[in-house]
Amino acid sequence: MGKWVYLFEEGNASMRDLLGGKGAGLAEMTNIGLPVPPGFTITTEVCNLYMKKGEKVIEELWPMVLENVRIVEEKTGKKFAAKSGLPLLFSVRSGAKFSMPGMMDTVLNIGLNDETVELFSKESSNPRLAYDSYRRLIQMFGDIVLDMGLQPFENELESLKAKKGIKYDVELSADDLKELIKRYFDIYKKFNKEFPQDPFIQLRMAIEAVFRSWNAPRAITYRRINNIPDDLGTAVNVVTMVFGNMGDDSATGVAFTRDPKKGDKGIFGEYLVNAQGEDVVAGIRTPKPIIELKKEMPAVYDELLKFCKILEEHYKDMQDIEFTIEKGKLYMLQVRTGKRTPGAAVKLAMDFLNEGLISEEEAILRVEPSQVDFLLHPRINVSSKLQSIAKGLGASPGAATGKVVFDADLAAKMSDEDVILVRPETVPDDIHGLAAAKGVLTARGGMTSHAAVVARGMGKPAVVGAESIKIDLKERLFTVNGETVKEFDVITIDGTSGNIFKGVAPLIMPELSEDLKNLLSLSDKLANIQVRANADTPEDAKRSYEFGAKGIGLCRTEHMFMAQDRLPAMQEMIVAETIEERKAALEKLLPMQREDFYGIFKEMKGYPVIIRLLDPPLHEFLPKREILKEEISQHEKNGEKDIAEKKKRLLRRAEALKESNPMMGFRGCRLGLVYPEINEMQVRAILEAAAKVMKEGDRVFPEIMVPLVGHINEIRFVREKLEEVAKEVILEQGIQIPYLFGTMIELPRAALRADEIAKYAKFFSFGTNDLTQMTFGFSRDDAESKFLPVYLERGILPVNPFQTLDRDGVGELMKIAVERGKKVNKDLEIGICGEHGGDPESIAFCYEIGLNYVSCSPFRVPVARLAAARATI
Numbered sequence: 001m002g003k004w005v006y007l008f009e010e011g012n013a014s015m016r017d018l019l020g021g022k023g024a025g026l027a028e029m030t031n032i033g034l035p036v037p038p039g040f041t042i043t044t045e046v047c048n049l050y051m052k053k054g055e056k057v058i059e060e061l062w063p064m065v066l067e068n069v070r071i072v073e074e075k076t077g078k079k080f081a082a083k084s085g086l087p088l089l090f091s092v093r094s095g096a097k098f099s100m101p102g103m104m105d106t107v108l109n110i111g112l113n114d115e116t117v118e119l120f121s122k123e124s125s126n127p128r129l130a131y132d133s134y135r136r137l138i139q140m141f142g143d144i145v146l147d148m149g150l151q152p153f154e155n156e157l158e159s160l161k162a163k164k165g166i167k168y169d170v171e172l173s174a175d176d177l178k179e180l181i182k183r184y185f186d187i188y189k190k191f192n193k194e195f196p197q198d199p200f201i202q203l204r205m206a207i208e209a210v211f212r213s214w215n216a217p218r219a220i221t222y223r224r225i226n227n228i229p230d231d232l233g234t235a236v237n238v239v240t241m242v243f244g245n246m247g248d249d250s251a252t253g254v255a256f257t258r259d260p261k262k263g264d265k266g267i268f269g270e271y272l273v274n275a276q277g278e279d280v281v282a283g284i285r286t287p288k289p290i291i292e293l294k295k296e297m298p299a300v301y302d303e304l305l306k307f308c309k310i311l312e313e314h315y316k317d318m319q320d321i322e323f324t325i326e327k328g329k330l331y332m333l334q335v336r337t338g339k340r341t342p343g344a345a346v347k348l349a350m351d352f353l354n355e356g357l358i359s360e361e362e363a364i365l366r367v368e369p370s371q372v373d374f375l376l377h378p379r380i381n382v383s384s385k386l387q388s389i390a391k392g393l394g395a396s397p398g399a400a401t402g403k404v405v406f407d408a409d410l411a412a413k414m415s416d417e418d419v420i421l422v423r424p425e426t427v428p429d430d431i432h433g434l435a436a437a438k439g440v441l442t443a444r445g446g447m448t449s450h451a452a453v454v455a456r457g458m459g460k461p462a463v464v465g466a467e468s469i470k471i472d473l474k475e476r477l478f479t480v481n482g483e484t485v486k487e488f489d490v491i492t493i494d495g496t497s498g499n500i501f502k503g504v505a506p507l508i509m510p511e512l513s514e515d516l517k518n519l520l521s522l523s524d525k526l527a528n529i530q531v532r533a534n535a536d537t538p539e540d541a542k543r544s545y546e547f548g549a550k551g552i553g554l555c556r557t558e559h560m561f562m563a564q565d566r567l568p569a570m571q572e573m574i575v576a577e578t579i580e581e582r583k584a585a586l587e588k589l590l591p592m593q594r595e596d597f598y599g600i601f602k603e604m605k606g607y608p609v610i611i612r613l614l615d616p617p618l619h620e621f622l623p624k625r626e627i628l629k630e631e632i633s634q635h636e637k638n639g640e641k642d643i644a645e646k647k648k649r650l651l652r653r654a655e656a657l658k659e660s661n662p663m664m665g666f667r668g669c670r671l672g673l674v675y676p677e678i679n680e681m682q683v684r685a686i687l688e689a690a691a692k693v694m695k696e697g698d699r700v701f702p703e704i705m706v707p708l709v710g711h712i713n714e715i716r717f718v719r720e721k722l723e724e725v726a727k728e729v730i731l732e733q734g735i736q737i738p739y740l741f742g743t744m745i746e747l748p749r750a751a752l753r754a755d756e757i758a759k760y761a762k763f764f765s766f767g768t769n770d771l772t773q774m775t776f777g778f779s780r781d782d783a784e785s786k787f788l789p790v791y792l793e794r795g796i797l798p799v800n801p802f803q804t805l806d807r808d809g810v811g812e813l814m815k816i817a818v819e820r821g822k823k824v825n826k827d828l829e830i831g832i833c834g835e836h837g838g839d840p841e842s843i844a845f846c847y848e849i850g851l852n853y854v855s856c857s858p859f860r861v862p863v864a865r866l867a868a869a870r871a872t873i
């Protein structure tokens, strides 16, 4: 082990491991010439050694402490435990590498006792100062070092103030404080404790208390929660006291070098005249805004400004400082990087870049993707006092307030009101209700459940899997924890935290600031992996383009069939018993699809658009069987034979399509292989729309994607058939349309046989929702509300694999697919369109394995752009 104790001038900012954050900051400030009261730091290594060996370590440390005290005495011209002159006093402050609430606090005024307090009083000609400092020491020492708690001392202070009829501590006279000190000593007696009169024993006990506090239960818990290793240890800082409580020309305060809320230039902070230490944060008196210091002590204010500027230029970031003014002289007592809101983080990054203090890369690294996410969604004003009534999974961020509505039709009908759709879970035919609602709440389902995915896609808040709410669809209400919420009652959901509130919670609306736009353009410049969006409609495409997507990575055509006016034609197609009937129904759908694609192509202005051929099992387009049965008996009762017959036909078809495991059932390319007419119609619609765009002089680049391929023959047969349709349309239109055929890689077999599949696919897109489901064998609709939480809690899995890509398993399959696919076609375009495409961790992985792009919901695009740049840097 090296040196145990460092004078401030012997350390520097890079020694955080050894000196802790506070110690490193004090050392750095000392070395750049800022006025820091002299002092020294005992290293974290000593703390660790003490934890192992106890008392012995203090014995060995002690001569070094004494030597450093002597040096400080020389520097200050004062004596610790003085017999004459102004006595030297110390603060003893803990300071780990990471700032850690729950650790020992600071003890100020160490060195005062019954004798030195008289000396201090006489030499400073300020008895009030002396006794105020002494009573603080007795109080802090009792609370922090001897574990007596603060409350007994507070009680005495309050009762004395009451007796004197005064409100503030500062109004206590020297004699009052003497009285208080007596009372404090009585408390010590009651606790059977002794206040050490020897300053050196005070110092030694305080240092030991700091060491011990590293293993205080609160500190241990804090480390667990925040993933801070237990073996870092804390440093101990011993700092010469300076006095903000010397009178009206003295003060103590805290400041940020810029506004931590908005990021604006100019210092921001508070101070208290004639006060010491933590009075500012303790709320004892209301502190004054820092700007008042300009009037009260103009010279000090100017100096503070100057120091802040020096610190910013030195650390190249916004800093958070503590200072004390003693009789008009400014001292710096702490510096650290300032915490900031997401909005301020963006502004500060761009301002520091523009001021030439940091590089472009550094600016990108200054903002966390989660901060950008936070800025893109309306959120609950945290200052509101509303109590949450239940909690589910925060599946799509943002907050929404509205009337509770229990079915999608009603939500759609009430579209000019704010409604929250509340369902046990949602299914594809709820889409119109989801579209109309401000947010969605489900009792079942996980982060990739239908409600979650669709809500994220729409940028709507969603809370899913709130299993504690009991929905009664008949009575049209839900109950939770003894509360009842009826239909049309107003609730607020917070899709970030998963909280559910009764009533209106005040919201804050987002706006894309100029700084954020600039940060994102910078991200695009630096990123080596592109960002596309998952968008199903022209509106989504427009938003994607505006948010900076460089194409569409997934357009799910099934969503187009769910719309109210299209569903009948779709159902006709499904119940068709002959090819002719089916073709007739598809004939009706063709112009609608063409119109959709045309709209999307126009919005994307020539960027590639990947369109996935019909994927979900057909039963999703039919009404629920139970509902059909009920309706049929109703129609029969009413004598409406024709309608009943029609519905019976639907029911028969629904019965026939019933599968016990639909996600592994008759879906994806399997549909197209059995009913090729569906795919043919879709390809025709895509290419006719493309031709129309081209004839208008605009650029277009459709990519046609075949879902759920596992075997080479699946893509081969599908593609051969569809190439014929493509040729036909191109001939008819008389125009050469650029297009690609490709496939999703969402089955383990497809990943393993990627070399074969690449012979028929010009592009791959990893559908990692299904790939994760199929690789783990976890149902994506159920796992998250059933056993996954237990898995996460017990550490069986480190993270939810539906949220963050499982690098080792699913990721390995992806790597294999990339390698094998590129061996056959080195220009193979590869991306990802699963939910993971918007997750920063997963984006980093996609970059590492060489994907060309990630695709995510439109509202995630800005987050993904930043994450893509951060992955590249």
Ligand code: ADP
Binding pocket: 037, 090, 091, 093, 094, 105, 106, 108, 239, 240, 241, 242, 243, 244, 252, 276, 277, 278, 279, 322, 323, 324, 333, 334
């Ligand atoms: P925390 O980490 O909880 O902020 P600190 O060690 O920074 O604890 O100190 C608590 C308060 O005491 C701060 O307001 C600080 O400015 C003040 N303080 C600490 N050391 C001294 C000192 N030597 N002279 C005057 N005030 C001090």
Ligand code: MG
Binding pocket: 322, 334
């Ligand atoms: Mg502090």
Ligand code: MG
Binding pocket: 707, 708, 746, 767, 770
């Ligand atoms: Mg899929």
